[in-house]
Amino acid sequence: MGLFRPLYTDPDTGYRYYQPEQFEMAERIRMLRSLELSLEDIRQILASDSPELTKEILEKHRKHIMGQIQTHQRILQQLDQVSLEKQNYPVEQVFLQDRTLIAYSTISGLKDIERYRLEAIEKLSPMSSGPSGSLFAIQKNALDPERMQGLLEHQRVLNPRAFEVTFGMQVQEATGSVRLPLHHAILPGGPYLKTTHNGPYEPLHLAHQAVVKSAQQHGLTFGPICFEHFEVGPWHETDPAMWITHVFYQVEPQTLP
Template structure:
């Protein structure tokens, strides 16, 4: 057996820098096939070329070192695939978060010039089929999807009395955790699993409609908040959303319509 490939030769074949290969060695990710005891020179084999390239791609995806070691050390291809799939899901979620942030920032830097259409509405008490839980902000989208699916199944066949909606405590956003209620107004709300009849109290709302996907819905929230302040009103209770048109109604996000309602009361006669 020959001495193998020097680190320089291996670097040229893998298109990785010598510095990177040394870092992989020091991090325990890619041990050279042999190290000359006299000179300390590292030598590699041709079989290690794809391993080095796999490590490089994993690090490009910001896979943590510990996870890279687990992926490389897993003998079962299924285990390796699941470890990688889990990280890719996290990467995709982060990319989606960044994309949504970019959409929101563009709208903030070039705000709508037309006046926001806001109306005050007095809402009577109503009984709805609902699921209520304390939810972490990081989990709210997944929780919402599961809760609405459970609601849909529970009220299947019931007469709908309006579009679905949700109520979100301010603590969800200010503290990172708060009570969330999602509901469907139907005749004779059932009790099934997490679903139960809930009486929503009477409330006066300042309402407006957000058009399109929720990537920049906080911009509409902010504009509604400014309107409330300008009209000498104060917020009083959890925000309400009514999903006039959503993914269940139309797959095109541009067609979605979400009504936002801020519970308010007047603090002056201005």
């Protein structure tokens, strides 16, 4: 690369020898390479004592990275659209009975939901007596107009506004006591719209989108609850292609045909 020259190279063995003072330079080169700067940019930074030049090069590289991120985001949206066309999301009306859960509740934004999901699995798995430890994630008051419009426009909407989410695993009945922060909870029954997503979680919002569109087409009004039932997840199966997630949206009974 020509960025870091040894003090001496043995002509017979080819061994390279460096001074201790050169290790600091080697570490700086390693750090700059980790930022994916070009060799020419690194060479200019090392050859110059000008903080202004270094700042200019780094800012130019930052804009380049931001452009790549925007390009990748567009590609992700296109991939999601292809996934939607490939995977059908038939929506059906179902009537559920109340479910008793051993639960863990928190206040979260959508962008933090995965972290809390993993935390809930760790806390709840030893307590569950339900079938294969399937997990429910119940969201209350998360169905704001911004999120709904985003779903209809094929967008992921990571609304920073906090809402209540309860993770739970089904138990036969709420008997005995549990230690905080765990508690017993009821997943209310009644009419819901349901669809099923197969595969990794990145395009899961497309299943939500299908339910929202179906409700809009049929003039239905949602209740305050939607939930995801993770029938098969990473705690059961390491292959994401095998994961099964059911999406449910509560429907106001008076709007049903």
